[in-house]
Amino acid sequence: MSWRYVNLPPQDGYHMVTSFVSVADYVSGGGKNTLLLFGVKEPFVNVGVHQEVWLEVDLEYTKKMGIPVVRRDLGGGTVVITPGEQDFFLVVRQEDAPSTPSALYQKFLTPIVNVIRSYGIEATLKDQDIVVKGKKISGNGAMSRGKAVVVTGNILLNLDVELMSKCIRVPSEKFRDKMAKDMREWLTSIKDEIGYVPPKEEISRKIKEEFERELNVKFEDSNLTPEEIEEWEKLAIEKVNESWVYFKDNRHPDLRTERCVKINSSLALCHIDYKARKLLRVTVRVFNKVIDEVSISGDFFVMSPPGFLERLEDFLKGTVPSMVETKIKEFFEKEKPVIFGFTQEDLVKVFNELMNKPEIQEII
Incomplete structure (x- = not known):
């Protein structure tokens, strides 16, 4: 079975959260199942679709530092996305995806577990996250769109805990210090575990190979179609609109x-x-x-x-x-x-x- 493999250069936050939407429409319309890989150009705060921004984000700090707040179409919590991670987006036809979330994550995150384990790291799947001795090293989510199912996630390569703790809303600065300490206790990265960050090209290759092996598929190197790119650009522009970013707050x-x-x-x-x-x-x-x-x-x-x-x-x-x-x-x-x-x-x-x-x- 031939699937599509697309590896793109780093994107901004608005393009990151919309890439898989345009791909999902392509797959829904009869296109090939697709694995999409890329990272982010610069940090941004990524808010889950079911969250209220005022409850989750320190807007005073993000505005002061010019850090975008971007609401995605996917659930989950608020995270600070930085260039220190490798992101992946798997989009498959509904009939190729398990119907329950737990089975879905088991099937499509096992390749990512294997990639992390290939560096001698004891990674295991816990719900929709991948953890190392209780610490998250990969956060993931899933959604349906049309006749497609999307699984998105990352591998944390290098943590910027100070930046993360400053972007998240807390009741006091004293609590922020505690949050930064807590983050170090429940988050980890490839660098924290093995002392260095492997080249992204190497990690991308391993992700591709593990998906092929675990799912018994063959990838063909490809690009997005002109129609996907056109829709992607349109969606990214819409995500900049504050009526979308704050839709839950304004509701x-x-x-x-x-x-x-x-x-x-x-x-x-x-x-x-x-x-x-x-x-x-x-x-x-x-x-x-x-x-x-x-x-x-x-x-x-x-x-x-x-x-x-x-x-x-x-x-x-x-x-x-x-x-x-x-x-x-x-x-x-x-x-x-x-x-x-x-x-x-x-x-x-x-x-x-x-x-x-x-x-x-x-x-x-």
Whole structure:
């Protein structure tokens, strides 16, 4: 079976997060399964599609330093992408991909595990990440688009922990120092493990060879089609638009709180961070004894259907607290989402906890 192998020069952040989208459209239209490799020209902050920027990014620092904040079409958490990593994007037809996230990651990340192990590093797959003795050395994600499935990820070659810690939002500078220390304890790189960074050409070759071996396919060296490049340029320009970067923030401008507060006898705002398999952030506004507005964000992955989260938020508006669990179950049964990071039961727990907060109990 012949697949396409495309190795490109370094790109900016807007082109990085849109490359696999145009390739997914090509594959959906009957094109060959594609492995795309390249790195980034300069650092940027990469925000997950389900995250609120104000909760995740130190915008004062990124604006001061001219570091772009780019929202991708993929779930997961906020990461700082630097030239010190090798990025890969695998796009395959839906019928060639396992239907469950765990099987998907097992199949398509094993080649990356093998590449890291080839340097004598004890790498193992843990959910969608690759770790070395508990430390992440490769962060990955997946999404569906049309008739294609996309798996994206990286291999951390050399860490810039100081830059990473400065771009992420923290409650205080003291906490930032702790974050930098924590990052060193849960992140690692090829250089940290073996003392040097192998040439990227070597790593690219190994990635190509391991995918061929593990998947029993043959790659043909190729380029993107003119149609892919045209769409890619269009998508990259759209990603620069602040209405996209801040779409989640602008969707809920009145829900910016990280605590619970009773505004008056009929209005309360309440926020919870809940650690399911991934982080789930939920904020609600309760007005006149019903849920008036909901924001659901976090570093999880909603692989399908598109727009599920926003429709769920809208569906819960006007719900009386006693009916939240029923409404969530009804919506999940109707839409049958494929989610990696939290379950329907997790979401019910979050809303039950929110509705039992004293600030909300006082007004309902």
